[in-house]
Amino acid sequence: MNGDVLSLVGKNIPKKDAPLKVTGQAQYIQDIKLPGMLWGKILYSRYPHGRILNIDTKRAERLPGVKAVLTGSTIPDIKIGFMKDNPPLKKGKVCSMRDEVAAVAATSPEVAQEAIELIDVEYEELPGVFDPVEAMKEGAPLIHEELKSNVLKLPWKLICGDVDRAKAESAYIVEDTYKTQWVTHCCLGTSGCIASFDVNNNLTMYSNTQIPSLAQRDYIDALNAFGLKNKRVRVVQSVIGGGFGSKLDTYPYEYIAILLALKTRRPVKILFTREEEFFATSPRQCTLTKISQGCDREGRLTFREMEMILDNGAYTSWGATTPSVMMMPISSLYKVPNVRYTAKCVYTNNNYSQAMRGYGNPQATFAIESSMDQLAEAAGMDPYEFRMKNANEPGEVTPQRFKITSCGMKECIEAVAEKLNWKEKRGRHNGRGVGMASLIHVGGGARVYKSDGCGTIIKIDDYGKVDVFTGSTDIGQGSDTVIAQIVAEVLGISIEDVNVINNDTDVCPWDVGVHASRTTFVAGNSALYAAEKIKAEILTIVSHMLGEDVAFLDIKNGVVYSKRDKEKSMPLGKALRSIHYATGGKMLMAECFYDPANENFDREFKGNLSVSYAYGAHGVEVEVDRKTGKVKILNYVAAHDVGRAINPMLLEGQIFGGGVMGLGYALGEEMVYINGVLKNGNFLDYKIPTAKDVPPIETIIVETVDKDGPFGAKGIGEPGLVPTAPAISNAIYDAVGVRIKDLPITPEKILKALKEKGAEKLDEA
Amino acid sequence: MRRFEYHKPETIKEALGLVTSLNNARFIAGGTDILVALRQKKAEIDNLISLRNIGELKGIEYGDGLWIGSGTTHTEILKSRVILEHYTALNDGVKNLGSRQIRNVATIGGNICNAAPSADTACPLLVLDAKVLIAGINGERWVDLDGFFLGPNKTVLDKHELVKGFSLPLFPKNTGSSYIKHTRRAAMDLPILGIAARITMDDGKEGATCREARIAMGVVAPRPIRAYETERFLVGKPLTEDVMEEAGNIAAREATPRDSIRGQAWYRKEMVKVLVGRAIKNAMERMGL
Amino acid sequence: MMRKEIRFRLNGEEMVCDVEAHWTLLYFLREIMGLTGTKEGCGYGECGACTVIIDNEAINACLYPIMEVEGKDVTTIEGLVSQNGELHPIQKAFIEEGAVQCGFCTPGMIMSAKALLDENKDPTEEEIKEAIAGNLCRCTGYVKIIDAIKTMGGGR
């Protein structure tokens, strides 16, 4: 700030809660027990689609240790989720294997499990539909009969410029279809919660949610529906064993825990097993995308048109809103004047979908960046040159009305090309190849909710030690540390003197949640401004004490001092004590609610979604075994424009973590659903990368110092996995000349494509 | 997890006595298959009889051949120099089996007795001509490993018998062996396909021909199998690229894989064609040709 | 079902405990001893979050019958901190190198790393990867975990 040297921002400060975590002292939901606590368990559906004819819970109720049994017809009528289409316990009908049909509370998990197995449910199986394209056809089984259609009434449509005309005028056009698969977050800590009521029916929820304030609202609404009006809800977050978007909503199991707690008058804990975590949490949906793009003779993009179909599953959570974020790369990744995009979310009898790290961006970018390579080829250009020619630049306003402020896209692309030795390595077609892909993501919040704000309260004690109460949640990404760094930097104190409290709605202010890579930016700014407020107050008072103009005062190393007169200084603690222990004394506190100046989309889905945008490019060198179809990643380069790296170590952690998650998405991970039944819900068959799968990864951090970000920073939580899949796919194409258009890129698919290509060649010859 | 009693005999005799007298009893060695099955409710067992504390079942001995006690862990096998040098395929087999934590407790006996089509020590032991020593209340018997497997999780073992260990012969000088585990992931993965080869050549010179060949395949049939026709084809031939390719084609005809979520049948067959040659090549390299 | 008495060492302390035969070591540690530093990520030997060290070898506590602990020496993450509260050098390295994000995999990861380093003071990158291949981590991409373990070695 003020051109001064920063003492903490930009430093590799270890994560604040790391000592607790390396010693095993951190308390996850798994580790929390309350006195008198019962264990809840859920009975899920036996069929992907069926009518519930009868539920007999008598045998379960008689089992010693069982304290409550609930079914859909014994609970109040509520529906949850973004479209309010999901009852916590189903009655009448089940629409997916994950449907919650009954629940018990018992004195131990084992008894609860036994009880679940004693519940007899009679079903009439109904024909199901498991493919969104099938589900759109006339006569397909309806998931929600009352809606009369399986297509959700969500008008995802973005039109910018005149695509038809641009098409007619384009020199080169490519068109293709891309598919992505169901994948799941795989948080190492499974989902869980404890619901606990006090005598006055106020609820405390121990949970590992990513959205404490919105969850609190949801629970209050539910309590109202249960007839408990005007009750208080407190959300206490345990340490969270991974988020990645999985905890962006409230889910049936949480309401079930609340209902069981209400019925038994005892705290009830529901903790998912790994099997449940696989089949009963909401994954990233599969998509089917038709894309066409064109460019003029010089290789400038003329238009981009995309049509997408998303499998929503049986109910609706935020997964159905991912098209709003997909619009971002579709309209604004590279300069493309004319854009048309429509998306349909379709109900099926699969598990219902949720957003996952990237919020739709990985699916959209896979299609766009694969197609970019195809178009470059059609235009006879090198894909690197082609990208550089069309790259975004600072000062641009994109067709969707995004105002691009800082933008290091070209620097990222250039850096990747250089590190990969692009010129030399491209186009060998000898089994080794290079490929790249770029990304845009929101970097300055994202106004997807009515507010994109975050509150901070700061109090400072007699010795200059600070408590920061922030609405933002730490899901492992390190926001606790980044916020502490920002506050310590502003107040000129050491990082150890800053305590961050971020897990209790009773004391922490409102925040919309950890999503959209917004925490460093929004919560960071909120903390920054609150810290500046308290600092201004300290300096004003001290200026009277020292008889120095406030403009010349600053704080460093815990001492308030004058920048022009060495004699005038006072230890911060001493100053604070003098302020406190005077007649009419004062303990200093400050607050800030920061809501970025970004815009909700208008009816046409246009508006400046984020205050700033993050850019990046990934490049990869692969080797493909033509005989087996196996891909080996020889080299991976990830360049990101992050505005400013407040903590390069934690930031790299996000890039590595995102990149490797992207690798899994590209090459291995896939939830195999057969007729609505998940077939590989375990870590042996659902293959997230192991340490041995990790290739050499090099990170390049491009700092563009964003004018709106805290110390110039932009978000980086999600970007790391956005361009991974297309970069790899493009590299495979360069290596062996086949393009895999549906993820994951398995050896089977590559070998099949190679054989088909071989056959074509023979045909030609 | 289902409740069960746990018994810890210290001799084979005691173990056999327990398994005969107790209800619903099963042996447990490392437990990495049986405990998973119990947790998944795929097994109903009231009594587990642990083989971990029976000294007679442990250890590797090398003399007129190789003896591996059934209770030997994969880690112990991995650390054996003799196995690395003379029975390399087995080293290959355990190298990438599960994780370090699994290998530290899981045993070769458990891997073979569990009789999964994907068992990573099965193909190596098949090509290394392993014989299985089985102990029962009424005495001991030897069975060729090839005659041991009946199908998925099925063996010739009687309920009341246990496997003492495996005996492998000494091989002539110009012998090499290898195992290729074809997986999607680099670690912690079950094979899509496993191919083992052992080759004994006439002499160490260029242009030598194959005197004895063993090829075994995993996950291409309900049990790990030998590719007899391929073996016969190889004998008496110089192992050129063409011969190896043809061997792969023959082996692919002997394979009857199925589609599963872990891999498609056509792909498995294709991989047999490719990997049989590669396994033979690896085996040859190891004999220093 | 009868309880059985077993004797073993837990984090250096002699223990005499009554246990039930069907318990796993993980259940015993977490639910009976309250040592919740050892995590359960799957219960099937597939994630490594439950890794502890028994007689110098890393094992999955979720697949380890409590009855087999008799006479053995068990070390959990809680046992790495010295009497006076000093963290183990591996724990420090994990903190300093940024190897911890959500932290759920961390205790198991550290135990695998410790077992490796006790046996091999200066492991190569390949050896490190091999030793932690059974410990899944969804947050870090492993890079900084590997770096942290590397800093423990001699030459680097």
Ligand SMILES: Cc1cc2nc3c(=O)[nH]c(=O)nc-3n(C[C@H](O)[C@H](O)[C@H](O)COP(=O)(O)OP(=O)(O)OC[C@H]3O[C@@H](n4cnc5c(N)ncnc54)[C@H](O)[C@@H]3O)c2cc1C
């Ligand atoms: C996460 C994970 C990963 C794995 N990865 C692999 C892998 O990559 N490759 C692979 O092949 N396997 C793998 N496995 C399976 C398993 O680890 C191996 O099959 C292992 O060798 C089994 O040995 P064990 O001693 O643990 O067997 P146990 O579970 O103790 O026993 C298995 C079966 O054999 C019987 N049995 C054991 N010993 C004897 C004996 N001496 N006589 C008679 N019967 C006996 C038992 O009664 C039981 O039915 C994996 C397992 C897990 C949990």
Ligand code: FES
């Ligand atoms: S909990 Fe033991 S390996 Fe996952």
Ligand code: FES
């Ligand atoms: S730090 Fe979250 S799983 Fe490893």
